[in-house]
Amino acid sequence: MKIKNKYIFKEMYHMTLSGKNAWIGLLFCAPWILGAAVFFAYPLFRSLIISFSKIVDLKDFTLDFVGFHWYKEAIFADITFLPELLETSINNLINLPIINIFSLIIAMCLNRKMKARGFFRTLFFLPVILGTGFIMQQLLGQDISGEATKMARGLLLPTEIQIFLGETVVNIIQGFLDRLTTVMWNSGVQIIIYLSALQSISPSLYEAAKVDSAGSWESFWLITLPMLAPMIQLNLVYTVIATFSIADNKILDFIQNLAFNSADPNAYEFSCAVGWIYCLFILLIIGFLFICTKRAVDNVKE
Amino acid sequence: MRKNEVLRTYKKTASLFSTIVFYLFLISISFVFVYPFLYMFSTSFKSYGDLINISVGWIPTKLEFKNYIKAAEFMDLNKTLTNSIIVTVLSTVGHILSGAFVGYGFSRFNFPFKNVFFFIVILSSIIPIQVFIVPMYVTYSHLNMLDTFMPFILPAYVGFGLRGGIAIFLYRQYFQGFPSALEEAAMIDGCGRIKGFFKIAFPSAGSITVVTAILFMIWHWNDYYEPSLYLRDGSKIMVTQTLPRLYEMISKDVSEFGVVIEDLSQYHEGVVMAGTAIAIFPMLIAYFVLQRKFMEGVERSGLVG
Numbered sequence: 001m002k003i004k005n006k007y008i009f010k011e012m013y014h015m016t017l018s019g020k021n022a023w024i025g026l027l028f029c030a031p032w033i034l035g036a037a038v039f040f041a042y043p044l045f046r047s048l049i050i051s052f053s054k055i056v057d058l059k060d061f062t063l064d065f066v067g068f069h070w071y072k073e074a075i076f077a078d079i080t081f082l083p084e085l086l087e088t089s090i091n092n093l094i095n096l097p098i099i100n101i102f103s104l105i106i107a108m109c110l111n112r113k114m115k116a117r118g119f120f121r122t123l124f125f126l127p128v129i130l131g132t133g134f135i136m137q138q139l140l141g142q143d144i145s146g147e148a149t150k151m152a153r154g155l156l157l158p159t160e161i162q163i164f165l166g167e168t169v170v171n172i173i174q175g176f177l178d179r180l181t182t183v184m185w186n187s188g189v190q191i192i193i194y195l196s197a198l199q200s201i202s203p204s205l206y207e208a209a210k211v212d213s214a215g216s217w218e219s220f221w222l223i224t225l226p227m228l229a230p231m232i233q234l235n236l237v238y239t240v241i242a243t244f245s246i247a248d249n250k251i252l253d254f255i256q257n258l259a260f261n262s263a264d265p266n267a268y269e270f271s272c273a274v275g276w277i278y279c280l281f282i283l284l285i286i287g288f289l290f291i292c293t294k295r296a297v298d299n300v301k302e
Numbered sequence: 303m304r305k306n307e308v309l310r311t312y313k314k315t316a317s318l319f320s321t322i323v324f325y326l327f328l329i330s331i332s333f334v335f336v337y338p339f340l341y342m343f344s345t346s347f348k349s350y351g352d353l354i355n356i357s358v359g360w361i362p363t364k365l366e367f368k369n370y371i372k373a374a375e376f377m378d379l380n381k382t383l384t385n386s387i388i389v390t391v392l393s394t395v396g397h398i399l400s401g402a403f404v405g406y407g408f409s410r411f412n413f414p415f416k417n418v419f420f421f422i423v424i425l426s427s428i429i430p431i432q433v434f435i436v437p438m439y440v441t442y443s444h445l446n447m448l449d450t451f452m453p454f455i456l457p458a459y460v461g462f463g464l465r466g467g468i469a470i471f472l473y474r475q476y477f478q479g480f481p482s483a484l485e486e487a488a489m490i491d492g493c494g495r496i497k498g499f500f501k502i503a504f505p506s507a508g509s510i511t512v513v514t515a516i517l518f519m520i521w522h523w524n525d526y527y528e529p530s531l532y533l534r535d536g537s538k539i540m541v542t543q544t545l546p547r548l549y550e551m552i553s554k555d556v557s558e559f560g561v562v563i564e565d566l567s568q569y570h571e572g573v574v575m576a577g578t579a580i581a582i583f584p585m586l587i588a589y590f591v592l593q594r595k596f597m598e599g600v601e602r603s604g605l606v607g
Contacts, residue, residue: 018412021411021413022411022412022413022414023413024495025408025412025413026411026413027407027496028403028406028407028410028411028499029404029407029408029413031404031459032404032419032461032470034460035400035457035459035460035462035466036422036426036460036461038460039438039457039460039463040422040426040462042437042441043434043438043441044433044434046437046440047434047437050436050437106331109324109327114324118594118597120328122590122593122597123332123335123336124335125593125596125597126335126339126589127335180334181334184335185335241428252430255432255433256432256527259432259439260531268436271436272433272434272436275432278430278433279430282428286428
């Protein structure tokens with residue numbers, strides 16, 4: 001035994017530096033690897049298995065393999081899933097550019113030299129802190145946001161102008177305004193990311209552009225926007241993730257109700273399958289965004 | 303000369319005008335952010351009479367502190383507050399420790415599958431918990447962990463749980479920008495890697511620790527979804543879990559009878575808002591106390607990169 005230990009020690013001793021470092025790195029990641037196995041890989045694997053099978057006996061959790069049955073059911077037979085998925089995704093995809101443009105504007109405002117900057121920043125980051133929870137969802141859902149938008153409507157769009165513009169135009173504008181509160185409350189993290197990105201752009205670039213007689217408008221399109229490309233990509237992806245996993249999301253509600261409040265004995269399997277379809281759907285959108293923004297990001301890296 | 307003067311005054315007024323417009327824009331937007339809080343505090347001090355009186359706008363005629371007492375009673379504050387604090391503190395500490403330790407490993411060393419592992423870190427904070435909530439629930443019930451705080455605390459110490467991957471990500475970003483020369487110097491003096499982490503790297507990451515602490519504290523405090531599944535026992539519930547029942551109180555009375563009955567005046571919106579204020583009050587305080595450090599940390603955190 002002793003000799004064997006000595007041997008291992010010798011082996012360690014003769015290891016290259018990079019080999020040794022690899023072991024130490026693995027040691028640092030060991031807790032995470034353990035956690036990944038127990039709290040991530042195992043449940044995901046189980047849920048995948050369940051989604052492909054039928055629970056015969058709930059007590060022992062014996063499963064019968066049924067193939068793509070639940071997936072087919074969700075896509076072709078269920079009447080609520082697809083329409084709700086469509087509604088949620090259209091809604092979120094409309095919000096996606098609005099959130100990003102809005103938070104970029106706000107970040108550029110906060111990046112200017114001005115009075116009471118700390119005060120405004122504190123206020124603008126409030127949603128990051130408190131907007132995530134159930135409480136805030138309730139507060140915002142309690143018709144408060146409704147009232148806020150009503151006020152915004154009245155301020156930005158007086159009745160006289162509404163009458164003048166005609167119904168369809170007003171409806172579109174009002175739809176936009178109604179969206180605005182949701183957008184604002186969902187853009188806290190994005191503002192932070194844009195703000196720190198704006199601060200990392202070297203001022204000498206702007207000075208050089210100024211010497212070449214570029215106005216602030218040109219320098220925005222030719223310097224700020226291209227330099228921000230990686231952060232825009234990150235923010236787009238983040239926004240998709242955040243809006244698709246928000247607490248009052250209809251699909252997530254649907255999944256939860258299936259899993260825990262349904263009388264249907266096979267709701268467990270069905271909810272797992274729906275969850276997987278939803279997950280793949282989100283990953284597809286993210287992948288698509290990555291491909292679309294890849295060229296702009298690569299340009300910056302060069 | 304004259305022309306110049308006119309031009310100068312013109313420019314001055316124009317810049318003044320644009321400044322005013324700029325501040326108005328910021329103030330109106332910040333109003334949208336503050337509005338729910340103003341509404342909450344204003345309503346929480348209104349008596350039932352004030353609520354149904356249309357002429358009472360933002361300022362209640364009389365400060366009704368009874369709302370807070372009633373809400374606290376209903377929420378069983380002694381018990382739920384203790385539970386919430388235990389869960390929040392223990393799991394936040396877990397997220398900080400695991401995030402720093404594992405994040406350090408990811409930033410300093412090269413090992414096989416490192417990129418795959420890091421991809422999984424990101425993935426674990428992307429995939430909504432609802433996707434694998436069923437097997438999670440079954441696992442915890444097999445381990446006899448339902449109605450205990452273990453489902454929140456245990457994953458936090460291994461970098462999972464509520465968005466645990468984000469803590470690892472934040473620390474990794476920081477340590478990648480932190481020069482390793484300091485630890486190497488210590489290693490020459492005979493300091494081990496792990497000791498180097500605890501003595502040098504981790505204390506240097508103070509700003510990230512503040513950011514992580516605030517974010518996870520608030521996420522855990524506000525979390526409703528998982529507690530509502532794992533904690534069913536009345537003596538183990540957290541503060542946020544009592545709120546929906548408070549909300550139900552007012553909606554039920556109206557929907558069942560359609561008319562104002564006595565119970566409605568017992569649990570009116572004022573009480574509900576008082577309860578809400580109680581529930582977010584600790585986090586508001588924590589945010590305002592730590593916000594300057596938080597902002598510095600966010601700016602320095604290398605969220606970018």
